[in-house]
Amino acid sequence: MIRAIAWREWRALFLSPLAFVILGVAQVILARLFLGHVNLFLMIQGRLTTLPNAPGLTSLVAAPLLGNTGVLLLLITPLATMRLIADERHNKTLTLLYSSPVSLTELVLGKYLGILGFYALIILMSLAMPLSLLIGGRLDWGTFACGVLGLVLLASSLAAIGLFMSSLTRYPAVAAMGTFGVVFFLWIVDYAGHGRGDGGAVVAYLSIVNHYEPFLRGLFDTSNVAYYMVLTATCLLFSVRRLEADRLAAR
């Protein structure tokens, strides 16, 4: 059941040009940034050899690129997730799901897995670039895998936020703006503070970036994993609750 809903979501994404445009634009931008990182690495490569414990390809090319992909996902998320539920509500197709023997949890999980598949595709395509470095160089697999894990966790929480915002309204554009607001706020909330001042610790903890950066440095901390898991689970739970309220509220 979850699989059928996820499959439909995936199909619907690729039946509209939006998914292809997103993939294409993301790839062009990431390719430009990747070349920039590689260029920089080649320029300073000579000096690096004289340093003890010098940073290598992974921390100078792969990690920054994973960081860029994270920022790009922030910008893509509103567009990729806006239609998930809002569009079905707008087109009155939600009725089909509500009158089928499908629980709301299955509905939300199906939609979520469908959109997660799309994120997986974006991530795989972006990973192809650092992996191409293997032709002439070597990667620090531990650091790289840790960064990828961070990116996957970040993507799952972004998708969950987008899904929840989409469940709130019947207008995809409103969902997109709401998602953008929430995600961008979580991104910049600790922009200046670095956890200083009154309640600084709370602000620093909220920041979605503060939990991502350690992964890129190859630092695996379960508290960061927990942050993303909690964020994702909360948004999914709220989405289920929101759909339950749909049946109770006036329409």
Next chain:
Amino acid sequence: MSNPEVLVETDAVSRFYGPNAAVSDMSFVIRRGEVLGFLGPNGAGKTTTMQMLSGNLAPSAGRVLVGGFDMRTSPEKAKARLGYLPEYPPLYREFTVDEYLDYAAALRRIPRKGRRAARERAKTRCGLSTVGGRLTANLSKGFQQRVGLAQAIIHEPDVVILDEPTVGLDPNQIREIRALIRELGQDRAVILSTHILPEVQASCDRVQIIHKGKLVLNEGIDALMARMESQVLVAVFRKAPDVGAIEALPLVGSVMVEDERRLRIFHDPGADPTDGIVRLALERDWGLKEINPEHSSLESIFAELTGESPEAA
């Protein structure tokens, strides 16, 4: 007398929107083999009732049972036994008819192996065999409605709920849909809502009239027809007739003169004085132009049932 199985039961169901009751205290049952017509003017609470029966809307009070399962406590079991065609067919515009029906079949938990057969069966029944590969968005309104209907019956549900199934269709399509409803009603329970009286006459065994959220009438279709049977004839003549002579005829109750050439002739139900009036008009050469039984309309039945003037209904 053995009654067929009760498939839908509502128990004192109410639904409030804020302080307004869209549906209040409604109780009824539907048995297998019945086609129940839900008749009411626009805004009477028909769609709200359909939404509650199909699990799209939770009642504010009361219970809905489908196939013996409570919609609140075991919604999945209840929903597995019903098919619902809402007012607007819930179509995914970017899907073809076949893709859409396959998805609907999957949602209804038809095993993968049986989906193709289920889809083809539903398409044949709804006359969709030739449009399987077309996008639902590009179909005419009539075909879209049929796809909506196919979606509702693809899993062979015991209960089929149709909200205004013939709106926007041409007369041929309406006839086909009515025939299909009749066919479906033979071995399951069909509930259809409409504000068109002939629709109920054509397809239903039983009719419930709903007015301002309340059930005001619940009886067989024959009883409704009897209620609507004429007790008034309207006769128009070219020359002014002799009212006294008409009143003296057998079967005629009383005569009301609207103007001197147009009369309203009252009679008892079941006793029709038309023949006598026509014969008299010929003999006296009044020049009978027309004589018509005045059918009571749905509006006047509403008025009778709710004690309000037809305008208010």
